[in-house]
Amino acid sequence: MSTTAPTPLTTRREHPTKGDRTAAAILAAAEDLFAEKGYDGTTLRDVADRVGIRIPSLYNHFESKEALYGAVLERGLGPILELLSSVVAEARASEAPWPPEPRPIVEAMLAVLDARPQLPRLLLRETLAGGTRLSPELRDWIAPIFERAGEAAARGVDEARFGADQVTHLVLAIYHVVVGYYAIAPFYKQLGGHDLLSEEARERQARFVADLVENLFSPNTSR
Amino acid sequence: MSTTAPTPLTTRREHPTKGDRTAAAILAAAEDLFAEKGYDGTTLRDVADRVGIRIPSLYNHFESKEALYGAVLERGLGPILELLSSVVAEARASEAPWPPEPRPIVEAMLAVLDARPQLPRLLLRETLAGGTRLSPELRDWIAPIFERAGEAAARGVDEARFGADQVTHLVLAIYHVVVGYYAIAPFYKQLGGHDLLSEEARERQARFVADLVENLFSPNTSR
Amino acid sequence: MSTTAPTPLTTRREHPTKGDRTAAAILAAAEDLFAEKGYDGTTLRDVADRVGIRIPSLYNHFESKEALYGAVLERGLGPILELLSSVVAEARASEAPWPPEPRPIVEAMLAVLDARPQLPRLLLRETLAGGTRLSPELRDWIAPIFERAGEAAARGVDEARFGADQVTHLVLAIYHVVVGYYAIAPFYKQLGGHDLLSEEARERQARFVADLVENLFSPNTSR
Amino acid sequence: MSTTAPTPLTTRREHPTKGDRTAAAILAAAEDLFAEKGYDGTTLRDVADRVGIRIPSLYNHFESKEALYGAVLERGLGPILELLSSVVAEARASEAPWPPEPRPIVEAMLAVLDARPQLPRLLLRETLAGGTRLSPELRDWIAPIFERAGEAAARGVDEARFGADQVTHLVLAIYHVVVGYYAIAPFYKQLGGHDLLSEEARERQARFVADLVENLFSPNTSR
DNA sequence: GATGAATGAGGATTCATTCAT
DNA sequence: AATGAATGAATCCTCATTCAT
DSSP states (O other), X not given: OOOOOOXXXXXOOSSOOHHHHHHHXXXXXXXXXXXXXXXXXXXXXXXXXXXXXXXXXXXXXXXXHHHHHHHHHHHHHHXXXXXXXXXXXXXXXXXXXXXXXXXXXXXXXXXXXXXOTTHHHHHHHHHHTTTTTOOHHHHHHHHHHHHHHHHHHHHHSOTTTSOGGGHHHHHHHHHHHHHHHHHHHHHHHHTTOOOTTSHHHHHHHHHHHHHHHHHHHSOSOOO | OOOSOOSXXXXXXXXXXXXXXXXXXXXXXXXXXXXXXXXXXXXHHHHHHHHTSOHHHHTTTOSSHHHHHHHHHHHHHHHHHHHHHHHHHHHHHOOSOSXXXXXXXXXXXXXXXXXXXXXXHHHXXXXXXXXXXXXXXXXXXXXXXXXXXXXHHHHHSOTTTSOGGGHHHHHXXXXXXXXXXXXXXXXXXXXXXXXXXXXXXXXXXXXXXXXXXXXXXXXXXXX | OOOOOOOOTTOOOSSOOXXXXXXXXXXXXXXXXXXXXXXXXXOHHHHHHHHTSOHHHHTTTOSSHHHHHHHHHHHHHHHHHHHHHHHHHHHHHOOSOSOSOHHHHHHHHHHHHHHOTHHHHHHHHHHHTTTTTOOHHHHHHXXXXXXXXXXXXHHHSXXXXXXXXXXXXXXXXXXXXXXXXXXXXXXXXXXXXXOTTSHHHHHHHHHHHHHHHHHHHSOSXXX | OOOSOOSOSSOOOSSOOHHHHHHHHHHXXXXXXXXXXXXXXXXXXXXXXXXXXXXXXXXXXXXXXXXXXXXXXXXXHHHHHHHXXXXXXXXXXXXXXSOSXXXXXXXXXXXXXXXXXXXXXXXXXXXXXXTTTOOHHHHHHHHHHHHHHHHHHHHHSOTTTSOGGGHHHHHHHHXXXXXXXXXXXXHHHHTTOOOTTSHHHHHHHHHHHHHHHHHHXXXXXXX
């Protein structure tokens, strides 16, 4: 489903070779499958079939199923974590109440996820699994985000509404509102609901999330 | 090969027999394991080991792994869905703005989940899987809940804040805030955060969710 | 399918007890199943289901699956072997050309098989299996039959037609013509042919076999 | 899970590859075992052991146990059915009484079976099982053979001896005489008889069958 | 780089059998 | 005599991985 297929992080050449293209196709297929069926529910046969190659060929590009999964996570989660890191770091550095204007941030965030709607499911699967299969690298990246998001939020939140000890809950809530939306989309549709990933629905969600965040953080004044 | 189905596998007697106790133990073990590792990640060996029996004995109580999973889901999700159904139905019947007082509802909801913190993970896993393994029975139960929750919310929501077309997003958001909290707890703890399932944390979350709901639905006045 | 269910050979009481009746029902069910699906293809669950009892109850009547199979064979093959033995013994004793009048013998034979059309299949299955599961008892019974049948036939056969060294082939041929007919009946019917076990068909077969035997043994005179 | 079927399992190349040789060895082993012990009595372990490979390797060549059985049947029964088909078709086309000279046909038939004495047992097992595991393909092949054999025989048979309504019985009889001989051979030997598959015995049987057929069809004249 | 073949480990499930009730 | 529960052994089959070509 994902359309962009950048070169894998581990090997960067000037010209994308045929091998690079295969590797990218594998990553794309694996991302979809891991998101849809989870690590244990995805077989290398599934991946190879979707790419149109045979199983052993996968090993020319990735050392193992775990390595492939790691590569998918890294490629997928990297941009998100970078975005979050920078936002959080920025907010941390500034003295202004956080966030000065939530809309751009929310929109940047959702733009990333819109381009790769599988990532939230990947993310959620990882949190459900307790980060079991997260590389130490990725884990070290994630931990401070929550931490700093908490710090930042602590300064921005309307204390009349949420106590300082509720900041963690606030951060987690926003996280779940955002990723949960994408994760539930296929199920919701299948249940008879409309397509949450349609253009309009995603715009509505963007507005909704922005409103929500703004509403939560700002003092009691409606926009 | 067999044509008659000799042993009713779900009959309950007056006195809990040895078999009933074993079945209950299997269900408990399976609930934990399915929540932690997912359907594909859980083996019948895992379940049997945790119960302290041998694998074939599982088949004296459940017809198959899928049937066991179904039983876990039904037993676990039943109370939640009933609660939601009754709340939604009630709200639907009354003319008063919904909910008249969110706190009791939120507390009832969280009380159920507190007693079985695995259920949210089970739920979330199902939504991630697109309800693939949901029995038609359970699916028919879930669909109208979202639907009616939307109707009810449509009457209660502060229209100055959220448009009518955002009600679905609102309902999903609350759902994800609630279940996501439990789902991420083990990961959060492992990442160095505190225990989200501790007494205090759960109380904070209860307050937070109640505040959030109240805040979202009531007009712009803090309590 | 078989309707008569005499008491098992191992226990003969005056009044058929309830247990005896169960044992008979088990034997009847097992005879059908072993004939239809063979020893390996028949499970004790199949047998128990058909009788309407639970598997462990089978063990109140038969020591093991093998013992049950043995009992079925003994009960089923006994009458046939007795008949054959007596015929052969009789022919052996007499000096007259054998058989003086084949019709009665053929008819007696077919009467037994008509009453229990499963037996030929059981028999054929055993010969296919090389008598692997035949009790030594039964095997000792069978061996001399062929032997004596050969001797007898040797005297009766039209030597102008079949050489003495072909007597074995002759005996085997008759054996296969007879038992094969019953064995192939279900398949033949299913292939679109008519029912070989119908009254008329069986009568035709009786006539055919009698003609064949007569024809083979008698000098070149048609009936 | 997989959607495409990547590896054609039955393709034949010009040079027999290693895989082809393995597949042939598997077929040979399976043919013996299925003939000796039947489908249910044969385990893939048996097959693998006889070939000298491990069980999972079987799946590189055949999709399942059933598929392997089907391949054995097709490969084994194909030549027989072809022979029968051609004989029957030929007889059907000609106007001469059938068969003009039975000996060549019987000899051709027995030559095929002599080369693969397991096939008759395979055949007989199938008829005993009611063709349960016969592929529709094979079944469609078999049905018309009996049918046409009946038609052909109807023209050739000595009507003074066998009525038209006995033709089916005649055809079945010949079939059983032929295949039964091979099927019973191991048992007969084990019972103390001589080896029915020895050179001499097979020649005797060939003569016997030819005599029998000739005798049955021709008017009352010995050869 | 691609793949046919092979395989150790393991997965769900069935089966015959036992035993306490 | 009947059976619910338990289980060792085995069955078919899948999976990730390796290796020679």
